[in-house]
Amino acid sequence: ARVRDPFQSLQTEWGYEDIVHLSHRLKELTLNFSLDRPTFTKFLQLPAQASELVNVWYEEFCKGRAARAVDGLEFLSAVVLLSARPEVTLFRKISLLFQIFDLNNTGGVRRDSFTILLKATTTGLHRMVENFPRPATMTEFETASQELFQHLDTSSSAQPALSLLELVTWMTECPYSLCYISCVSRLSSCLFVWGTNLRAQLGLYLQPRAQLVPVPLVTLEATTVVKVATSEHHSLFLTDTGKVFSCGAGFCGILGHGDLRSQGQPALVELLGHNTIVDVAVGARHSAVVSDKGQVLVWGSADLGQLGLGCTSDRELHEWGYDPCTGGSFAYSSHPKVVSSLWGARVSAARVCCMSFGTAILTSSGDVWCWGNNTSGQCGVGQKHPSNELTFVDSDMNRTAMQVIRRPEKVLFDPPDRIQSLSCGGYHVAAVNERSQVFTWGLGVFGRLGHGDQKDRHQPQLVPRLQDQITQQVACGEAFSVSLSSAFRLTLTGCGSDGHFAPSAFVALPVGPLAAHASRASPAALSHSDIHLDAVVTAQLHQVKFPFDASLPPSIGGPVQSSVVLIDRGLWEGEWLKLETINFDFRVEFSNFSGVFPESIGNMKLMFPMDGKWTKEDCEGKLCFVDVSTRTSATSQSEILTEIYKMSAEAKEGRAKAVVAVLPKGVKIFECEDEPPASIRRFPFGIMSYDHGQVLRDHLSKLIESMVKEAQDSGNFTECMQAMQQWVEMEEFGTGRKYYHNKVTQQNRWAPPQYELPTEACIVKVAQDPFFERLKALVDAKPRGVIVSQQSWRPDVEMLDLPADFDTVAVQVPIAMVSYDMGQEIREIMHCNSEVHASLSIQASGTLLSWGNGTYGQLGLDELENKSRSLHKSKRNDLSRAFHRFVESPSCVAHMHGFEMKAVACGGRHAVVVLDNGEMFSWGAKEGLGAPVEDNRGDPVFVEHLEGMVKVSNAFCGGEHTFALASMPFKSLLPDFAVL
Numbered sequence: 008a009r010v011r012d013p014f015q016s017l018q019t020e021w022g023y024e025d026i027v028h029l030s031h032r033l034k035e036l037t038l039n040f041s042l043d044r045p046t047f048t049k050f051l052q053l054p055a056q057a058s059e060l061v062n063v064w065y066e067e068f069c070k071g072r073a074a075r076a077v078d079g080l081e082f083l084s085a086v087v088l089l090s091a092r093p094e095v096t097l098f099r100k101i102s103l104l105f106q107i108f109d110l111n112n113t114g115g116v117r118r119d120s121f122t123i124l125l126k127a128t129t130t131g132l133h134r135m136v137e138n139f140p141r142p143a144t145m146t147e148f149e150t151a152s153q154e155l156f157q158h159l160d161t162s163s164s165a166q167p168a169l170s171l172l173e174l175v176t177w178m179t180e181c182p183y184s185l186c187y188i189s190c191v192s193r194l195s196s197c198l199f200v201w202g203t204n205l206r207a208q209l210g211l212y213l214q215p216r217a218q219l220v221p222v223p224l225v226t227l228e229a230t231t232v233v234k235v236a237t238s239e240h241h242s243l244f245l246t247d248t249g250k251v252f253s254c255g256a257g258f259c260g261i262l263g264h265g266d267l268r269s270q271g272q273p274a275l276v277e278l279l280g281h282n283t284i285v286d287v288a289v290g291a292r293h294s295a296v297v298s299d300k301g302q303v304l305v306w307g308s309a310d311l312g313q314l315g316l317g318c319t320s321d322r323e324l325h326e327w328g329y330d331p332c333t334g335g336s337f338a339y340s341s342h343p344k345v346v347s348s349l350w351g352a353r354v355s356a357a358r359v360c361c362m363s364f365g366t367a368i369l370t371s372s373g374d375v376w377c378w379g380n381n382t383s384g385q386c387g388v389g390q391k392h393p394s395n396e397l398t399f400v401d402s403d404m405n406r407t408a409m410q411v412i413r414r415p416e417k418v419l420f421d422p423p424d425r426i427q428s429l430s431c432g433g434y435h436v437a438a439v440n441e442r443s444q445v446f447t448w449g450l451g452v453f454g455r456l457g458h459g460d461q462k463d464r465h466q467p468q469l470v471p472r473l474q475d476q477i478t479q480q481v482a483c484g485e486a487f488s489v490s491l492s493s494a495f496r497l498t499l500t501g502c503g504s505d506g507h508f509a510p511s512a513f514v515a516l517p518v519g520p521l522a523a524h525a526s527r528a529s530p531a532a533l534s535h536s537d538i539h540l541d542a543v544v545t546a547q548l549h550q551v552k553f554p555f556d557a558s559l560p561p562s563i564g565g566p567v568q569s570s571v572v573l574i575d576r577g578l579w580e581g582e583w584l585k586l587e588t589i590n591f592d593f594r595v596e597f598s599n600f601s602g603v604f605p606e607s608i609g610n611m612k613l614m615f616p617m618d619g620k621w622t623k624e625d626c627e628g629k630l631c632f633v634d635v636s637t638r639t640s641a642t643s644q645s646e647i648l649t650e651i652y653k654m655s656a657e658a659k660e661g662r663a664k665a666v667v668a669v670l671p672k673g674v675k676i677f678e679c680e681d682e683p684p685a686s687i688r689r690f691p692f693g694i695m696s697y698d699h700g701q702v703l704r705d706h707l708s709k710l711i712e713s714m715v716k717e718a719q720d721s722g723n724f725t726e727c728m729q730a731m732q733q734w735v736e737m738e739e740f741g742t743g744r745k746y747y748h749n750k751v752t753q754q755n756r757w758a759p760p761q762y763e764l765p766t767e768a769c770i771v772k773v774a775q776d777p778f779f780e781r782l783k784a785l786v787d788a789k790p791r792g793v794i795v796s797q798q799s800w801r802p803d804v805e806m807l808d809l810p811a812d813f814d815t816v817a818v819q820v821p822i823a824m825v826s827y828d829m830g831q832e833i834r835e836i837m838h839c840n841s842e843v844h845a846s847l848s849i850q851a852s853g854t855l856l857s858w859g860n861g862t863y864g865q866l867g868l869d870e871l872e873n874k875s876r877s878l879h880k881s882k883r884n885d886l887s888r889a890f891h892r893f894v895e896s897p898s899c900v901a902h903m904h905g906f907e908m909k910a911v912a913c914g915g916r917h918a919v920v921v922l923d924n925g926e927m928f929s930w931g932a933k934e935g936l937g938a939p940v941e942d943n944r945g946d947p948v949f950v951e952h953l954e955g956m957v958k959v960s961n962a963f964c965g966g967e968h969t970f971a972l973a974s975m976p977f978k979s980l981l982p983d984f985a986v987l
Contacts, residue, residue, distance in 0.1 A: 008190070010089060010980055013063045014135045018091040018982065023099055026087055030107050033079045040079040047077050068134055078130070080123065083107060085131030088191040091981045097192040097225045098212050101178055104128070105171050115168025122152040132187070136980060151183075172213045179222035182956050189975035193229035197975050198244075199953065200224050201937045202914075202968020207271045208242045208255040209968060214271045219939050220952045221971060226272040227252065232972065236287040236294075236361075239915060239966030243294055244273055249283030251276045251296060259292045260326070260341025261307040267328075267341065278343050279304065288431075289965070290361035290379075296343070301355030303368055304343040310400070311364040312413035313379035315346045319413075348414050349376065360431040362449075363485075367436055368415070373425030375418040375438060382410045383434055383450035384465030387418040420446060420467050432483030432913075437490075438467065443477040443522065445470045445490060453882070454895030455486050455859035461895065472806065472897045475520030479852050484913030484964075487859025487866060490897065491911050491920075493521060494853030495823040497794065499548065499833065500536040503840035507535045511836060514853040514905045515823035516804040518795060523818045525849045534844040543821050545846035546571045546791040550837060553577055553781055555585045555771045563788050571792040571845040572785060573833060576824075578773045578798065582693065584630075584667070586613075588766040589706050590831070592800040595667055595770065597693035598679035608691075609769035611664055615707050620758035623661030630768055631663045632695075632703065636671040644677055652683050655692040665691040665770070669700030707764055714765050727763040734760045779810055786813070786820050792847050793822045796830025802872045803827075803901035806856070821847050826904060852908045855920060856897040861945065862890075863916040865931035867900040869945025902947045903928065914964030919971075920947070925958025927971060934967040 010018065021029065029050070033040060036050055047065050048058075068077040087095075087103045095103075108116050108124040116124065122145075129142035143151075155177060159167045169177070178184045188194070199221040200209050207214050210226050227244060230252070234245040241255025241262060252273035253262040260267055263276040279296070282304065286297040293307030293314060305314040309325055316324045319338035330337045349356065349368070354376060358369040365379025365386060377386040381395060388394070394416050400407035420426070424440035431437075435449030435456055446467035447456040454461055457470040477493035495515040501508060510533070517524075524543045531542035549570035551563055555578065575590075584593035611630040614621065619637030633654045635647055651668045658666045670676065676696045682688070695703075718724045724732070733751045736759075738744065747756050785793060797804060804824050825833065837843050857866040861879055868878050879892040903920060910921040917931025928947035929936045937950040950971075953959065957973040964970075 008136050008138045008977075008980065011067075011135060011137055013060060013067065014085075014089070015982075016060065017064075017086055017135075018089050021086065021090065022092045023094045023103075026083075026090065026095070026103055027106070029083060029086070030103065033083055033107075034110075037079065041074065042077040042079045042082075043075065047079075050079065070134075078127065080107065080127040081131035081134065083131075084124070084128040085135045088128060088132060088187075089135060089980060097188065097194065097228050098175070100191065101175050102171065105169075105174050113168060115170055116174060117166055117168045118152050118156045121155070121169060122148050125151060128187070132191075136190075172215065175212060176215070176222070179225065180220055180952075182952070185223070185956060186976055188223070189977040190980050192225070192975075193979060193981060194223055194225065194975050195979055196231045197957075197973060198224040198227060198232050198235065199957070199959075199971045199973055200968065202935045203239070203966060204968065206240050206256040207269060208237060208240060208966065210242060210244075210254040210271075210273045212272060217934060218968075219934075219937075221937050221950065223975070224273075224970070226254075234287060234961075235963035235970040235972075236289045237963060237965030237968065237970065238289045238291060240291065241289060241294070242273075242965070242970075243276075243287040243289055243296070245284055245287045245296075249285065249299065251279055251284050251287060253294070259308040259328070259337075259339040261289070261292055261294055263294060263306045263341070263343050265341050276343070286356075286358050288359045288361040288366070290366065291363040291433075293361065293364075293366070295359045295361055295366050297356045297359045297368070301350075301357070301371060303346040303349055303356045303359060303366075305346060305366065306340045306343045309338040309340060311380040311398070311409055312396075312411040313361070313364050313366055314340060314344065315348070315366060315378040315413070315415050316340070316344055317348070317413050346415060354415070358429060360429050360436075362431045362436065363433045365431070367418075367429055367431055369426055369429045369438075373427070373441070375420075375426050375429060376415040377418055377436070378412045378415045380409055380434075381412050383463045385434055385436060385449040386412050386416060387436060387448040387465070387467050388412065388416045390465045392416065418467060428480065430481050430483040430488075432488065433485040433915075435483060435488075437481040437483050437488055439478050439481055443479070443493075445473045445478050445481055447488070453486050453860040453891060453893035454880075455483075455488060455893075457488060457858045457895070457897050459896045470897065472808065473856070475522050476517065476854075477522055477525060477849070480911060482911045482913040482918070484859070484865060484918060485915040487857065487861065487893075487913065487918075489855065489857045489866075489900075489911050489913055489918050489920075491852050491908055492854040492856060493517075493525070494850050495521070495543075495821065496848045496850040496853065497823060497825065498533060498538065498540070498846045498848065499836055499843055500533045500538065500846070501548075501836075501840050501843040502535050503842075508836070508840055510536050510538060511832070513825055513829050513833070514850060514907075515794065515825050515829075515847070516806070516854055516899060516904065518793075518807050518822040518824050519809045519813060520818055521849070524821045524847075528849060531846065533846050535842070540846070540848050543847045543849065544571060544792045545844065548573060548794075548833075548837060548843045548845040549790075550574070550834070551785065555583070555769065563785055567785070567788045567790045570790055571794060571847070572790040573794045573796060573830075573837075573845075574782075574785065575796050575830070576798045576801070577776075577778045577781065578771060579776050579800065580773050583771045583773065583800075584695075584703075584768055585771060586703075586706070586766050586768050588710060590799070590834075591702060591706070592798045593695060593699050593703060594676070594800055595693045595695050596676055596678060597691060598683060600679075600683055600688050608665065609767075611768050611770075613707070613764045613766065613768055614663075614761060615704065615764070616758065616761060617704065617708060617711075618759065621761065622756060622758050623657050624756075625758070625761045626658045626661035626663035629663055630770070631658045631666050632669060632700070633658070633666060634669050634700070636669075640671075642671060642674055644674075645681075647671070647674065648679070648681060648683075651692065651694065652687060655687045655690060656684070658692075659687055659690045666693070668692070668694050669703075670694055670697050672697045707766075710765050711762050714762075725763075731760055731762060779813075782822070783810075783813065786822070790820060792845070793820060794830075794833070794845065795822065795824045796833065797824065797827045799827050801827075804899055804904050805901065806897065806899050823847060826901070829905075850907070853905075855900040855903045855908060855911065857900055857918070858894045858897045861892045861894055863932045864943045864945030865913070865916050865918055866894055866898070867902060867918065867930040867945065867947050868894060868898055871901055871946075900947070910961050912962045912964040912969070914969065915966045917964065917967060917969075919950075919962045919964060919969055921959050921962050921971075925960070925973070926950070927953060927959050927962065929969065932967045935964065935969055937969060937971075 244252040257269040325338040528541040615632040619634040907923040917935035927950040
């Protein structure tokens, strides 16, 4: 699309004030905004030499109209939106449209006027721009208006009207409108923003207190932002030209403008002068940047040494202000200052990051320097470092004592590797070295350091669980951390009866060390395909099946040594039902009074009435499944157990082998600890969850349907099916009650007759998880590689710590874990093809791990399907009495397993991840999710508002808000020379 030649001059003809006058003139000239030729000429008031162009404009805007007249609203709307004058910014364009379509001068745009706005703007652009979409119909415009005004608060007015804030919100939120905005603005590369905005840290016009869904940051139109540093108080924006803008609260001079004033929209930090900035960071009350010369410049509060400028008594470097909280004074700097001790020591900074009250830099040589609050070891220099200084936040309160370091000190690592990246949380720091290992230090409460405990670390310490992984990035939130790590990529190729099948690829979680295998990857051509990649191993895929019974030794046969071996994770401690016709783990909980339960009860026929109706005669010699909800609507444990006792006694009377009761929907599985009646005290009975009962019911229903269809197609009816055909449904005379009559035996029964189910079951009791013992036996056989498929009971992948005796052999044999669903897909491929080859390679980013405080769901570890254990621990804060949930070691965010991810960012209580395809997911505190959800989310939420419209390249978080860097969906129609 491009602006038609006759209209291109209009893009620079009128400035902002000129268009305001045109708006007033249009309303004065005519009531219906219909302009004939003389009125149109009078409306424009252009010189005589422009008359030829005016005639062309008039003719173009008269096309398709019955009356030979120009719609003034269409013409003026298009002029506003296509204006390329620098002072006519996008926000001013929206404001001008608001003024134009406030047709009654009431300070708002009413519904009928908004409908006219939609029609006029789209029609005007269609007339002025080649290949521009045709406008919608009037009916569609009216529908859009109705939908918008339904969401307005109409309680204060009989005739509701859009305010300027509501119009701006709609035009920047609505995907339909955003497509137009991308064409009429200079937002080619744009920041989308959402979250809380209590201190104007989002930089939005009109300063809404919260923005629930992503909107483009129009205040930085014509500016290309490459990085954002943001906190709950303020934000810094770094541009591609090395300039810095800031907005938010101005206390302590944290905006860097030389004063304490707040800024509602981003303003250029002019005091940075001619410095070209390459990195920015913010703490709770200070800011820091790095110049292209390697200098560190800081400003804001200096009370805890976070500026690194030395003693605060130096009045040349510090200003003093009154603290209304303590009644005392505090030191700060509202002007950017160079950290001279670094510059004097010839330390060249490359990156900077900030804790709440501390600062850390990464030098161009890979060293780390820290300063500021060191009370919990945040500076990483040790508890007894001579630079530690005791200070009091409130001199009258001993409990406010803090340990601070006022000048930069070098952080020492063991071993002394180069550091590649650095990230700071509120009170902790994480660093990734050149071997992709993660070190953390600082406050350890809630396990935010990832060491499996809650101890503080005053010096960098290697995170044990990540020691042998390949970590690409670590992002620290206020009290938690998230890392993006490499994974195995499993590629299947091969052939079957129809020739080569299409290659399939899966992301697999490493079990044991990954870094050692990555070093041995070499170029390989995959069998039966044209794929070439750097493979750790490539070999034929072979499945080894272990017995359900944990007491039986594993039988490892077949060509193991020359194959990549697929195995199941196996069963965990507990009691399980296994069917020969489905690879699903049905968890059962048997009564503690069922007598001596054998290790395995096998080869049992099943009775599971699909409609819940049965008689005791159906139970003989069978494992009977009964549905509690068909007998009672109770949901309390005691009432449910009472009904289970009755059904178990009835089944025992019918000589059943055992009974499993399926719980009602919404009732969680529980332990059967209460003593049952004496009649069933030694009889094996137990319970199964509603979800598992539904899976079992659906599977058995499909087996019956398949069995009946096969018999009907072949005409070969089994004895059981012939017996079933003898029964007919009848109604009892007088009552109308249904019963079933056997035409041959003349028997009657109230419950429908039961099919002989074409499967057998066994119940297995696992006293101890045999997985590692079996895995060790398999690895000792020296296969080329091992693929572990999770079981249905815990279908999600999870981090596993191999026992110590695995260390040597696991380095030689790559072990990878896939989810239950992926394992099912792999088995299906093996079943359908005669030869399947597996290749394991390294995928740069395929594993997301998190640890620390997860109270608000910010770890993304909730709603996992793994049933047997929770990853979280709980702890109550004695002061606030609030409960906190946390995880002390890195754990896999299984919801994101299988996605190709390229960036992760953490705020105060939420996190986001950016995928390679430009999509985003978020989780944690509801305000920062970018989706209108009602509660915090502990599982990733797709930011669907951006779907199909923009591709996100990076994200930045702070507090409970997010900035996402993306490109607008369409190219701008504004000429390049007009860009600021």
